[in-house]
Amino acid sequence: MSLPKRFPDRDEIAGVRIEVEHLEAGAYLEAEGGVQERRRLAGRVMARRDMGSAVFLDLVDRSGRLQIAFLKKEVAKAVDVKLGDVIGVEGVPGKTRRGEPSLFADEGPLLLSPIATSLPDTFHGMTDVEARYRKRYLDLLMNEDVRGDFITRSRMISAIRRYLDDRGFLEVETPVLQPRYGGAFARPFTTHHNELARDFYLRIATELYLKRLIVGGLERVYELGKDFRNEGVSFKHNPEFTMLEWYEAYADYRDTMVLIENLVADVTHEVLGTTVVQFRGSEIDLKAPWRRLKFADALEEHGLWTRDEAELRRRLTERGIDCSKDPTWAKLADHALSVYVEPGLIQPTILHDYPVELSPFARRTDDDPGIVERFEYYVGGMELGNAYSEINDHADQAERFADQLKDRAAGDAEAEEGDPDYVEALTYGMPPTGGLGLGIDRLAMLLTGRDSIRDVVLFPALRDRS
RNA sequence: GGGCCGUUAGCUCAGUCGGUAGAGCAGGGGACUUUUAAUCCCAAGGUCGUUGGUUCGAACCCAACACGGCCCA
Numbered sequence: 450m451s452l453p454k455r456f457p458d459r460d461e462i463a464g465v466r467i468e469v470e471h472l473e474a475g476a477y478l479e480a481e482g483g484v485q486e487r488r489r490l491a492g493r494v495m496a497r498r499d500m501g502s503a504v505f506l507d508l509v510d511r512s513g514r515l516q517i518a519f520l521k522k523e524v525a526k527a528v529d530v531k532l533g534d535v536i537g538v539e540g541v542p543g544k545t546r547r548g549e550p551s552l553f554a555d556e557g558p559l560l561l562s563p564i565a566t567s568l569p570d571t572f573h574g575m576t577d578v579e580a581r582y583r584k585r586y587l588d589l590l591m592n593e594d595v596r597g598d599f600i601t602r603s604r605m606i607s608a609i610r611r612y613l614d615d616r617g618f619l620e621v622e623t624p625v626l627q628p629r630y631g632g633a634f635a636r637p638f639t640t641h642h643n644e645l646a647r648d649f650y651l652r653i654a655t656e657l658y659l660k661r662l663i664v665g666g667l668e669r670v671y672e673l674g675k676d677f678r679n680e681g682v683s684f685k686h687n688p689e690f691t692m693l694e695w696y697e698a699y700a701d702y703r704d705t706m707v708l709i710e711n712l713v714a715d716v717t718h719e720v721l722g723t724t725v726v727q728f729r730g731s732e733i734d735l736k737a738p739w740r741r742l743k744f745a746d747a748l749e750e751h752g753l754w755t756r757d758e759a760e761l762r763r764r765l766t767e768r769g770i771d772c773s774k775d776p777t778w779a780k781l782a783d784h785a786l787s788v789y790v791e792p793g794l795i796q797p798t799i800l801h802d803y804p805v806e807l808s809p810f811a812r813r814t815d816d817d818p819g820i821v822e823r824f825e826y827y828v829g830g831m832e833l834g835n836a837y838s839e840i841n842d843h844a845d846q847a848e849r850f851a852d853q854l855k856d857r858a859a860g861d862a863e864a865e866e867g868d869p870d871y872v873e874a875l876t877y878g879m880p881p882t883g884g885l886g887l888g889i890d891r892l893a894m895l896l897t898g899r900d901s902i903r904d905v906v907l908f909p910a911l912r913d914r915s
Numbered sequence: 916g917g918g919c920c921g922u923u924a925g926c927u928c929a930g931u932c933g934g935u936a937g938a939g940c941a942g943g944g945g946a947c948u949u950u951u952a953a954u955c956c957c958a959a960g961g962u963c964g965u966u967g968g969u970u971c972g973a974a975c976c977c978a979a980c981a982c983g984g985c986c987c988a
Contacts, residue, residue: 500954501947520949532941546949567941569926572952576927579983591926771988914964914982 453561456537460488463512469542469550477543477553490515490552491537491561493590494530495571504528505551506558508538511596516551517558527557532571533564582909595904598897601720602905605896606889608716609693610673616708618669618695623658625651625675631871632656632810634863635678638688651677655694656810656884657871660839663696664879671695673889684901685831688910691889693834700883701838702811702822706799709826709836709885710737713797713892720896727898728829731795735895739797739826747800748782751789756804756819761785776860779806794827806856809849809865810884811837828895836885843875 465488469478478486492510499505502522507514517538519525530536540554569575574591581588581595588595610620628647630637632654641648655672662670676692697705714737717724724736748754755761758778765772765785775781782804794800801824802814811821823837840846850867857864893905903909 496951498950498953499947500950503947503949505950505953507951516951518949522948525948547951549949549951551949567925570928570940571926572940573927577922577983579922580926582983587926912982 452563453537453559456489456491456559456561458489459491459537461512462490462492462508462510462515465490465542465552466513466515466550469544472544474544474548475546477541485541487539488542488552489537489539490517492535494532494534494536495568497530497532499528500525502526506530506536508536508552511600514593516545516549518545518551518553519557520553521555524555524557530558530560531564533566533568534560535562535564537561579911582903582911583914585907598893598899598905599907601897602893604720605716605893606673606691608719609712609889612712612716613671613695616669618671618697619667621659621662621667621670621672622674623652623655623662623672627652627658629866629868629870630654631865631868633676633678634865636680636863638677638679653678654886655692656886657868659694659696660879660882660884661871661874663698663839663882664874664877668698668880669696682910684903685891685894687890687902687906690902690906693887693889694885696839696882696884698880698882701881702801702824702836702883705836705838705883705885706739706741706801706824706826707737708883709834709887710739710797710799713737713833713887717896726895728895729900731829733796733829733895735797735828739799741799741801742794743802744786744800744804745802745820747790748785751785753785753789777806777856779804779856780861783807791827791832792830795829797826797828799824799826805849806852808837809853810840810846812840812845831891831894832888833891833895834885834887836883839879839882839884841875841879841881843872846875847872 472478480486490508490510492508494506495509495514496507497504502525504519504525506517508517517540519528536558538552538554538558539556540552542552545551569587569591575581575587589599614620626640626642626649628649630650630653635653637650637653639648639650653676655674655676659670659672671693673693674691675689677689679688680686682688714724714735717726717735725732725734745754753761753764756778758781761778761781762772765781770784770788772781772784775784802820803811803823805813805819805821808821808823811823814820814822821837825835826833840849850865850872853865854867890902890905894902897905899905
């Protein structure tokens with residue numbers, strides 16, 4: 450026997466539920482003239498209450514859950530479905546005598562796809578964290594809140610696209626396979642192209658390609674896609690993660706600050722109906738404007754602002770910090786920041802004016818050549834992203850790459866390798882440009898109130914179970 | 916990398932002092948005229964994460980390993 454290949458003219462369960470909301474107990478949904486309305490629903494059977502000559506099913510689709518009532522004896526006797534079957538039903542919407550919104554089916558359900566195994570416990574759901582990640586389809590099926598979180602994530606992403614599209618940004622796609630990697634401090638994944646007989650890196654950022662497009666005159670571009678970093682896994686790190694980068698010609702980092710704080714606030718309000726979120730035990734308000742804090746002031750608050758490498762190392766070591774893996778001043782300052790400053794940045798904070806050593810693509814400030822026009826923005830003690838006024842002078846950029854190579858020689862494996870092809874692009878001239886990156890998974894954590902990136906990534910990276 | 920915790924039926928969990936495996940839900944069979952985790956009866960369901968060790972005997976004690984979680988670095 451062949452099962453149906455389609456179930457046309459389907460209604461959404463949530464919509465039917467709203468339609469019957471106003472009815473009295475025991476009433477049916479009627480159109481003008483007293484004719485009973487009919488609706489067609491499809492979904493998964495998530496509960497069954499069998500009375501013998503009356504059968505009740507709970508049917509679940511993406512939008513919600515509704516009871517299906519089979520009250521005619523012959524029909525009820527023929528209802529042969531088990532928990533987890535995918536069925537289609539047709540009937541009259543209404544409320545039972547006890548007031549439960551229901552679809553009253555006058556014929557048996559149409560089996561669309563039978564379950565060949567058993568669903569997890571429908572009362573306790575699936576709670577084993579490892580099982581939830583490995584069999585996400587069951588997690589989504591059994592846990593409505595999980596389903597809701599991924600719907601929230603999806604809405605958030607489309608709202609971000611809409612926000613940028615409406616402001617004249619062009620969505621573009623640049624290579625995932627790159628002959629050189631750059632645009633961030635991270636170790637890459639390596640792969641091999643057989644025909645071209647060469648290795649490629651999976652991108653760690655889209656930055657250098659997107660800025661070539663600014664050279665090319667596209668003026669406002671963004672890319673929303675996966676980056677890959679061959680690093681540890683934690684509550685805020687997954688080896689592949691979703692990143693938004695945008696570049697805006699004729700803007701500087703102050704313009705970018707205003708754009709990002711408004712984007713996050715507006716997108717959050719559009720998705721959640723409020724700018725207030727709960728995250729890791731804190732109530733956080735994402736509405737603009739956000740607090741501004743200078744990098745140097747942030748470290749000075751903790752008595753850690755000095756440009757002297759030995760002195761900074763001494764102060765950190767004095768406090769019990771292991772600096773053995775921090776070969777440069779830049780690494781030490783970054784370490785100090787992540788230990789003493791970041792965890793305290795709970796309400797949205799724009800940390801700006803970074804030391805030049807940490808920022809190989811950012812333009813120097815007018816006042817101090819050791820400081821660059823760069824900011825990172827933090828919420829809930831977590832970095833959401835990074836932005837700067839982009840270097841558009843080829844000689845300056847070449848010099849920064851050279852400085853990075855010195856750091857590399859000093860033992861910093863994450864320092865930039867340089868990219869002569871990118872420097873060449875800059876020799877053709879690039880308009881002054883503001884650029885920004887935003888960690889999409891981390892923003893999704895904030896909007897869903899989840900503590901772990903694994904709860905907002907559908908299929909998080911796990912070890913093999915051998 | 917370190918510490919702690921966990922891993923028993925498809926799922927959620929018990930398992931006492933080391934004496935040979937239990938429940939609920941799901942699945943199978945049956946009863947039942949409006950149920951809400953419906954209820955009731957019957958039968959079935961297991962490589963106790965893996966590998967070693969101790970012991971007359973190990974789900975339980977010991978070691979290593981695997982996977983996961985939390986905390987620390």
